[in-house]
Amino acid sequence: MSHQRIRIATILSDLLLINGGFALAYVIRYQWQWLRPVSPSFWVPFADYYGQMLLLNILLIFTFIQVRVWRRKRGEFWVDELSRISYAVAAGIGLLSMIAFFVQPTPFSRLMYFWAFLAIVVLIGTARLLRRILLGALYQRGILADRVLVIGSGEVGRSLIRTLLARPDLGYKAVGYLHDGESENNIGLGRIPNLGTFADLQNTLSERPQLHTVFIALPGEMHQQISQLLRLCQQHGVRAQVVPDLLQLSMNRVEFNNMAGIPTLGVRDVGITRAQQLTKRLLDLAIIVLGGIPALLVMGIIVLAIRLDSPGPVIYKAMRVGKNGRLFPMYKFRSMVVDADRHKDELKQFNQADGPIFKMKDDPRMTRVGRFIRRVSLDELPQIYNVLLGQMSLVGPRPPLAEEVSEYKPWHKQRLSVIGGITGLWQVSGRSDLTFDELCLLDIYYIENWSIALDIRILLQTIPHSLFGRGAY
Structure with a gap:
């Protein structure tokens, strides 16, 4: 199904x-009679509202087009989409109320219009949320996502x-990248393959x-090459978009200010501020307080299971x-045999x-209980004490071993600029896969891009990912 068909649907x-x-x-107003009872002399069959319902359809088609409710906006959050839907429906209902005030149709009920507004917003808003969840799951698997190519592997790329x-909810799937020809920028970008230079x-x-x-x-000074690439894309019928480098800074680091009418550009500090x-x-402490008792009960069961399964300490430090x-x-809860670290070098070839x-x-060092608690991430529960x-923190980059950090490239070390977490964006995006x-990207x-909403989203997504053990080993 193409995006055009999705839009029509x-x-x-x-x-x-x-x-x-x-x-x-109509059911809420005349059958259930919420907020105010309906006098028998004012009760009417639903058929009497057919004319107003048809007019409302016409008005809402007009307001939906004007507010661009049916226009696809990549990256828009559901709350923003719901806001546009509510505005369009309110405008349509408002126009219908104005027409009814002058025409005085029979029947005429202001409460009917109120309930119509709420019902339509709730129904369409819920449908859009379900659509987002379904499309997000499909995009995650590369289904229906637009195939994109990135030219440039510098900071902007x-x-x-x-x-x-x-x-992945943006609906894009990167199939590869072309670097700008500079050796220092010709780096690996995960599973996204390097397809050569921009000349290719x-x-x-x-x-x-x-x-x-x-x-x-690409860097801004390569404007001549950028123009050539744009023409080449146009010749092949491929949509091209230029990402401005703004002195090699990502847009969320650029701060726009107005100094007495003079526009200025500043640079925000990267990372999470003290207030944040x-x-x-x-947020961490509030969630721990709310979930403390259930977590303790689960931890008690795990302690007993580890004791019965294999000799050795329950906690691994x-x-x-x-x-x-x-x-x-x-x-962590111990998930391997006691001397597991001594056998690590023997298994590095695997x-x-x-x-x-x-x-x-x-991993042959894993115990029976350990294999289960690792799959559902319950071995991480003792890290609540670290929090x-x-x-x-509950959410953040996974704290690495010192021996791993010694092999980091300079750009990998950016992940060490904040406190590590029990779960993170990596865990809800594939984990060990x-x-x-x-993972570093x-x-x-x-x-x-940290925000409270992002932390809450990751925490909520962690639950199903942990239960189903996706990418965990």
Whole structure:
């Protein structure tokens, strides 16, 4: 199904829900009689409202077009979409009320219009939310997503790819990138393949006719090459968009100011501010207080299971690297045999992860209970203690081992600029199925785009990802 067909299906479903909402409003007003009873002399059959319902359809089609309710806006949050829907419906209902005031049709009920507004907004808003969830799941698997090519692997290109990886709901799937020819920028970007330099665009477009969009993220001084690339995309019928580098800064780091009529550009500090850290800390503590008792009960069961399953301590402690490279002891439920660390070197040849991290799907050091609690991430529960101590947060980049950090490239170390977390954007985007570069890209995106809403979204998404054990080993 193309995006055009999705748009047509959305319009048809909205029209169906408009009429369904109007019918529901009639039931609420005349059958259930909420807020005010209906006098028998004023009771009318629903058929008497057919004319007003038809007029409302016409008015809402007009307001939906004017407010651009049916126009696709990538990256728009559901709350923003619901706001536009509410505004359009309110405008349509308002116009219907004005017409009814002058015409004085029979029947005429102001409460009927009130319930119609609420019912239509709730029905269409819920439908849009369900559509987002369904399309998000499809986009996550690459279904219906537009195939895109990124030209440029500098800071702007990496920032763009971070966004594409972190926001599959945008409906884009990067099939590869072309670097700008500079050796220092010719780096790995996770599973997104390097297809050559920007000079290879002609061959890339010919070999990949399914490409929908090309994002050009080259330095601003390459304006002549950018113009050539734009013409080349136009010749192949591929949509091209230029990402302005703004002195090699991502847009969320640029601050626009007005100084007595003179526009100025500033640079925001990257990372989470002190005020945001305090807000994040209060959120962590509030969630721990609310979920403390259930968590303790689950932890008690896990302690008993580990004791019965294998000899040795229940808690495993390992030194991890926290914010700004500070070491701290991180706690987990023991999921392996007691001397597991001594056998790590013997198993490195079976490592299934790239980069400096070690991951093995069928690790022979795992205990029976350990295999289960690792799959559903329950082995991480003791880290609540690290959160209480302020060494970690509920959400954030995963704290690495010191031996892993020693192999980091300079740009990897950006993930160490904030406090690490129990869960994070990496966990709800694939967990161990991700490459190390992708993990770092997602962590940097999280740091640059942090918000309370993002933390809450990650926490809510962690629950189903943990229960189903997606990408966990």
